[in-house]
Amino acid sequence: MGVYRIGDQRVGVELPPQVIGYSEYEEPIYGDPVMRWVDNACFEIQTPSEQQNMTVTTSEIAWAMLPIVGGIVPAVDEDGEPASIEFFTGGKPTISSSLWLVHNGLRYAMRGDAVLEQDLRGREDHVFCICERQTV
Numbered sequence: 001m002g003v004y005r006i007g008d009q010r011v012g013v014e015l016p017p018q019v020i021g022y023s024e025y026e027e028p029i030y031g032d033p034v035m036r037w038v039d040n041a042c043f044e045i046q047t048p049s050e051q052q053n054m055t056v057t058t059s060e061i062a063w064a065m066l067p068i069v070g071g072i073v074p075a076v077d078e079d080g081e082p083a084s085i086e087f088f089t090g091g092k093p094t095i096s097s098s099l100w101l102v103h104n105g106l107r108y109a110m111r112g113d114a115v116l117e118q119d120l121r122g123r124e125d126h127v128f129c130i131c132e133r134q135t136v
Helices: none
Strands: 009-015 019-022 028-030 034-046 049-052 055-067 100-103 106-110 115-118 124-135
Touching (some): 034 100, 100 124
Antiparallel strands (some): 009 100, 055 124
16 A cells, blocks of 8 residues: 655654663764754644733744555654664554654744554544644
8 A cells, every 4th residue: 555645744853862872971962953854744723822921922933734554654764764763662652752853944842742543443544643742
């Protein structure tokens, strides 16, 4: 079965950096964050704002819907090579609240773990994420 086209947008998933070595004190040394790009996704921005005394804070909340096939989110790396993301790692969602999503060059913090949405027959349909970016 092919990838169901949810939208025409590209969403980046910034995975945590890998440990590339250890310092002389046995502390981990981390490399750069790992980016995976998901095509055929949908990214919708919701824009509420708050006013606290004289400061207006805009909290840009967004929803991301990512395609999934057989428990895997199809993605590519920075070079365009296939680098899919397994939805579950150790029984927990790989796209978790500690990650960032990237859309149109802006980074959005995840507001919770990604959720695997299902259709009426209980088959996986898409991955749903809620993320947020704040500006002052």
